[in-house]
Amino acid sequence: MRIVVGIKWVPNTQAVRFDPETGTLIRKGVPSIVNPHDLPAVEAALRLREKTGGEVIAISMAPPPAVKGLELVLGMGVDRAILVTDRAFAGADTWATSYVLSHAIRKIAAEIGEVDLAIFGHETIDSSTSHVQAQVASWLDWPYLYYVKRVEPVGGKLLRVWRELEDYEEEYEVETPAVLSIAIKAFKPRPVSLSSKLRAKLEKRVLTWTNADLKLDPRCVGLKGSPTIVAKTIDMPEVPRKKEVYRPKDGKDAARWIIAKMVHDEKLREVLKGLVGGEL
Amino acid sequence: MNKFDVVVVGAGPAGSTAAYLLAKAGLKVLLLERGRGAGSKLLWGGKAYAQPLRDVWPELDKEAPIHRWVTKERISVLWGERAITLEYKLGRRVAFTSPLTELAAWMARKAEAAGALFLDEVVVEEIVVKDGRVVGVRSGGDFVAADVVIDAEGANRLLLEKLGLADRPNPYHMAVAAKEVISLDPRLIEERFGLERDEGLSWLVLGDVTLGIPGGGFVYTMRDTISIGIVLNVGYGAEAAEKGVLRDHISRLLENFRTHPYFRHYWKEADVIEYGGRMTVEGGLRFAPKRLYANGLLVVGDAAGMLVNAGYTIRGVDTAVTSARVAAEAVLEARDKGGFTEENLRGYEERLRKSYVYKELVDHSGVAEIFGDPFFFSKVPPFLVRAASKVFEADYAEPTLLEALKTSAQEEEINMLRLMLKVGRVVRRI
Numbered sequence A: 001m002r003i004v005v006g007i008k009w010v011p012n013t014q015a016v017r018f019d020p021e022t023g024t025l026i027r028k029g030v031p032s033i034v035n036p037h038d039l040p041a042v043e044a045a046l047r048l049r050e051k052t053g054g055e056v057i058a059i060s061m062a063p064p065p066a067v068k069g070l071e072l073v074l075g076m077g078v079d080r081a082i083l084v085t086d087r088a089f090a091g092a093d094t095w096a097t098s099y100v101l102s103h104a105i106r107k108i109a110a111e112i113g114e115v116d117l118a119i120f121g122h123e124t125i126d127s128s129t130s131h132v133q134a135q136v137a138s139w140l141d142w143p144y145l146y147y148v149k150r151v152e153p154v155g156g157k158l159l160r161v162w163r164e165l166e167d168y169e170e171e172y173e174v175e176t177p178a179v180l181s182i183a184i185k186a187f188k189p190r191p192v193s194l195s196s197k198l199r200a201k202l203e204k205r206v207l208t209w210t211n212a213d214l215k216l217d218p219r220c221v222g223l224k225g226s227p228t229i230v231a232k233t234i235d236m237p238e239v240p241r242k243k244e245v246y247r248p249k250d251g252k253d254a255a256r257w258i259i260a261k262m263v264h265d266e267k268l269r270e271v272l273k274g275l276v277g278g279e280l
Numbered sequence B: 001m002n003k004f005d006v007v008v009v010g011a012g013p014a015g016s017t018a019a020y021l022l023a024k025a026g027l028k029v030l031l032l033e034r035g036r037g038a039g040s041k042l043l044w045g046g047k048a049y050a051q052p053l054r055d056v057w058p059e060l061d062k063e064a065p066i067h068r069w070v071t072k073e074r075i076s077v078l079w080g081e082r083a084i085t086l087e088y089k090l091g092r093r094v095a096f097t098s099p100l101t102e103l104a105a106w107m108a109r110k111a112e113a114a115g116a117l118f119l120d121e122v123v124v125e126e127i128v129v130k131d132g133r134v135v136g137v138r139s140g141g142d143f144v145a146a147d148v149v150i151d152a153e154g155a156n157r158l159l160l161e162k163l164g165l166a167d168r169p170n171p172y173h174m175a176v177a178a179k180e181v182i183s184l185d186p187r188l189i190e191e192r193f194g195l196e197r198d199e200g201l202s203w204l205v206l207g208d209v210t211l212g213i214p215g216g217g218f219v220y221t222m223r224d225t226i227s228i229g230i231v232l233n234v235g236y237g238a239e240a241a242e243k244g245v246l247r248d249h250i251s252r253l254l255e256n257f258r259t260h261p262y263f264r265h266y267w268k269e270a271d272v273i274e275y276g277g278r279m280t281v282e283g284g285l286r287f288a289p290k291r292l293y294a295n296g297l298l299v300v301g302d303a304a305g306m307l308v309n310a311g312y313t314i315r316g317v318d319t320a321v322t323s324a325r326v327a328a329e330a331v332l333e334a335r336d337k338g339g340f341t342e343e344n345l346r347g348y349e350e351r352l353r354k355s356y357v358y359k360e361l362v363d364h365s366g367v368a369e370i371f372g373d374p375f376f377f378s379k380v381p382p383f384l385v386r387a388a389s390k391v392f393e394a395d396y397a398e399p400t401l402l403e404a405l406k407t408s409a410q411e412e413e414i415n416m417l418r419l420m421l422k423v424g425r426v427v428r429r430i
């Protein structure tokens, strides 16, 4: 089985600060990391490969420093990686990104060999849209399953896939090729070992593809190919915090105290009103 | 594939220097660092002496992330709201300020560019010994073989302890530091500290910033940040805590320092953008491991005790770089002699003894004595400040300096003769 895993190189949002004047994120000087939700996707792909044989190819559309992230997943045991990078791809929204990725997957199928699965993480920490996976599936015209928490090969082209929903789960049989997106924390990513890191570095298994390789219409990629417009961003007001210690007699007493606080505190009332969208 | 000529543990200044020089000499070098990226685990005050670094990288001035050249050195003795400050204006470029994270990352990049293989986020768990010689390192079940291992793990010597080459640290030979980075417009930094563009200041503070506990405070100006911190001797700090003198976390001392009326206007309306803590060595030579080299092993930098803690300044980066340079020379010499046996690596210690690092360490061993004498931290600062207050805060006739010193000594219950003997000893050895 040949599995492609999508990797996004994202600013570590824990370190990102908000510029209140321009309303944008200050990304300068913020270290980038592999989107944490992509690591369970890598793990899912590796486990599947262990059962069926074949290879796992990581793919990322990103500027060149993302090689570090690809080296990380190579260190987890991914067989090879492709960095799709070109100035023309800069400024892409999810639409233009999925367009490029789907063509990269086609190119893998054409030049390396048939692709059976494309696996993604559930969402990214820097934008949380979960669009790209679904759009890749649309471009490729492959079935798409999300919130996936378990995958088992059945034989032939069939996979059994379990989806996790709020209070029940669904079991599917799906024919490959298909696109899966893995539920958050569904698989615990394996640690990166020194020897596979070494191998990743020494064998230089990161391929770079630019638009000279993909030959996509410049109007369909990057900023030009992106229909999304960010009209306005709103900075959520900081919830005022103050420290109070109350030693309740029992659970009931504690609950009474908390509710009384919430109802009587003017500022908190405003916040709650905002949350429920009206009067309390 | 898992076999290298040299494995270097730790991409601090010492490790990256060794990796750089040995890779440049054509050896197959692996540099391992547990942090994400080189330098991410590091924290210091802020100034490095340039010449020893130029000895390794002649291109330093052009390429390194130099923020400001130190043109002003200040030392203050603080007690209560009073302060005595001595300032020296330098006549040439000797030391520069830079965040250590940047400087160490630059050094690691130089090592990589010279051909060393650099891997971060790798924790070396063990230096592996077989048949009386070091044969490589182990991390998470993986073994990497090396003809020679260079231990550059810094002051927290878990690997050397495991090997039995270092004992658990004596708390009186260690210090703990808390530090903050304050963000400020470069022009305001220059205005407030009286600096030209690219000029920097290095400022050490003794006295009750540490509540009289051996240690001190520091201020360094970077390009657009100010680094401030408090260093406390761990042993004396613990004693003070037991006696109830030290009741707060060290970060509270730092907070008091930052908000002290004598200092706070320098960073008025500026934000603290980072804080951190780190252990450092105070023992100098006393902190040195049982041996600096063995069959297939060399120890460099802080791990080797190559840190000059001269009381008024912590100086460990240039000495780490120099010890690593000397170690690299010894490795090449041993290679030419046919192998990295203990006998062939002896050149390391011999060369080190001839270098300025050793002279500094020996000359400054008297400083250890100062740190062994809390008198200088708990008694001398209030005495000096009291004497100064008599001279400068006299409403009518001011006393002569001698009178001021004498009465202050009496009031602080200090024996003048004893004081002079102590001061004499210190001045000779500082």
Ligand SMILES: Cc1cc2nc3c(=O)[nH]c(=O)nc-3n(C[C@H](O)[C@H](O)[C@H](O)COP(=O)(O)OP(=O)(O)OC[C@H]3O[C@@H](n4cnc5c(N)ncnc54)[C@H](O)[C@@H]3O)c2cc1C
Binding pocket: B009, B010, B011, B012, B013, B014, B015, B032, B033, B034, B035, B039, B041, B042, B043, B044, B045, B046, B047, B048, B049, B100, B122, B123, B124, B125, B152, B153, B154, B155, B159, B177, B178, B179, B229, B231, B278, B279, B280, B300, B301, B302, B303, B307, B314, B315, B316, B317, B318, B320
């Ligand atoms: C508060 C403070 C202020 C200071 N101010 C100054 C100053 O102004 N000027 C100056 O010259 N010096 C200063 N120093 C001292 C200076 O920072 C050190 O002497 C210097 O960093 C030592 O370099 P090193 O390479 O030996 O060790 P380190 O810089 O400590 O580097 C060791 C590296 O090894 C890594 N490592 C450790 N164990 C492992 C392992 N098992 N596996 C993988 N990696 C590992 C660590 O993550 C680290 O990156 C200061 C120190 C402190 C604490």
